[in-house]
Amino acid sequence: MIDDKTSVEQTNITKNTQHLDGDMMDKNGGVxxxxxxxxxxxxxxxxxxxxxxxxxxxxxxxxxxxxxxxxxxxxxxxxxxxxxxxxxxxxxxxxxxxxxxxxxxxxxxxxxxxxxxxxxxxxxxxxxxxxxxxxxxxxxxxxxxxxxxxxKEAIAISKGYEDERFGTKEHFGENLSDELFGYLSGLNLMDIDKVKEDKVYSGVCDVKIDNDEFMKKFVNKEEREQFVKLKYDYTTKTFHILPFCVSVADNEYNAINKAYNLHLARMFDGTDMYQRYIALCDKRAEKKKADKAKKDKEMIEELNKFAPL
Incomplete structure (x- = not known):
C-alpha cells in the first residue's frame, strides 16, 4: 500500500523515463x-x-x-x-x-x-x-x-422502441435468417427477384448427411448452429462442405454472424420483408410494454401489503 511514508522515488533512469517532462515529475521523480x-x-x-x-x-x-x-x-x-x-x-x-x-x-x-x-x-x-x-x-x-x-436507427427513434436492437439492420437480418430459412432453400434465396416480388415457393429445406464423423461436430447444443464454407463441384453437381466450421461457441462466431445478418439486411432492404419485420417489432414492443406494466402493477400491489394501515 502506498502512503506518505512509503518511498517511491525513482532513482534509476531508463529509456522510458529519461525524457520525461520536468513539470510532470517533482525534482526527486516522485510518483x-x-x-x-x-x-x-x-x-x-x-x-x-x-x-x-x-x-x-x-x-x-x-x-x-x-x-x-x-x-x-x-x-x-x-x-x-x-x-x-x-x-x-x-x-x-x-x-x-x-x-x-x-x-x-x-x-x-x-x-x-x-x-x-x-x-x-x-x-x-x-x-x-x-x-x-x-x-x-x-x-x-x-x-x-x-x-x-x-x-438507434431513425425508425426505432420515431416509434419509441426501448429495445435498442429493434429497427437495426443487424436485427432485421437476424430475423430474416430465423424466419426465411424455415421454409426457403438456399437456392430460392439466391433468386432475390422472386423474393422481392413475394413469389417465393418452398424448396429443399432438409438435407440428410450420413456421416458420423461430420455429425459429431453438431452434437453439443452450443455447436448445433455453425457457419460452414461450401464449394460447388460442377462435374458431380454436389456441394463440398469444408471441415473447418465456426460454431456458436467459437470467438469468431459473433463477428461472422453480424456480417452475415447485415448482408441479408442489404439484400432485402426496401422490400415487403422489411415492412413485415417492422410490424413484428411493433408487436414485440407492445408486448414488452404490457409485460412491464403488469410487473410494475404487481410490484406496487406487493408494496402496498406492507404499507401502514
Missing amino acids: LATLTTLSASVVEWRELQGKADDKLYSVLDGCLRIVYLCEDEDLKATLLSVCKEKDMKGMDNKGVHLIVSKLVFGSGDKKCYTYAKALENASKLQLHTEKDKRTLSEYLKSNGGIDALIR
Whole structure:
C-alpha cells in the first residue's frame, strides 16, 4: 500500500523515463506527486470537455433548425448550390441532414456523418417542435449525449422502441435468417427477384448427411448452429462442405454472424420483408410494454401489503 511514508522515488533512469517532462515529475521523480498532478489535469480536462460539449450541442441546435427550414425545397436547392461553390461533389442525392452537417462542420470532418445521424434522429423525435418543445441540446444533456442518440436507427427513434436492437439492420437480418430459412432453400434465396416480388415457393429445406464423423461436430447444443464454407463441384453437381466450421461457441462466431445478418439486411432492404419485420417489432414492443406494466402493477400491489394501515 502506498502512503506518505512509503518511498517511491525513482532513482534509476531508463529509456522510458529519461525524457520525461520536468513539470510532470517533482525534482526527486516522485510518483505520488506525479499522480496528484495528473489527477488535477483530469479535473481540468473534464471541465474543458463539458464546455466543449455545451458548445457543440448549441451548434447542433442551430443545425436542426436549418434542417426544419429545409422542408422548403427552395432553401434546400440554395444549400446545394453552396455545396457546388465549395466543390463538394456528390451531394445532390444526399439527405438534408448530411448536407447541413458538411456545410457547418466542413466536408473534411470525419464526424460529419455522426452529426448527420444525430440530426436525422432528432428530427424523427420532432425535437424543438410543437410536439416536443425540448431543444436538441437539452435532449442530449439528459439522455446520454450524441452516442446514445445515434445508437438507434431513425425508425426505432420515431416509434419509441426501448429495445435498442429493434429497427437495426443487424436485427432485421437476424430475423430474416430465423424466419426465411424455415421454409426457403438456399437456392430460392439466391433468386432475390422472386423474393422481392413475394413469389417465393418452398424448396429443399432438409438435407440428410450420413456421416458420423461430420455429425459429431453438431452434437453439443452450443455447436448445433455453425457457419460452414461450401464449394460447388460442377462435374458431380454436389456441394463440398469444408471441415473447418465456426460454431456458436467459437470467438469468431459473433463477428461472422453480424456480417452475415447485415448482408441479408442489404439484400432485402426496401422490400415487403422489411415492412413485415417492422410490424413484428411493433408487436414485440407492445408486448414488452404490457409485460412491464403488469410487473410494475404487481410490484406496487406487493408494496402496498406492507404499507401502514
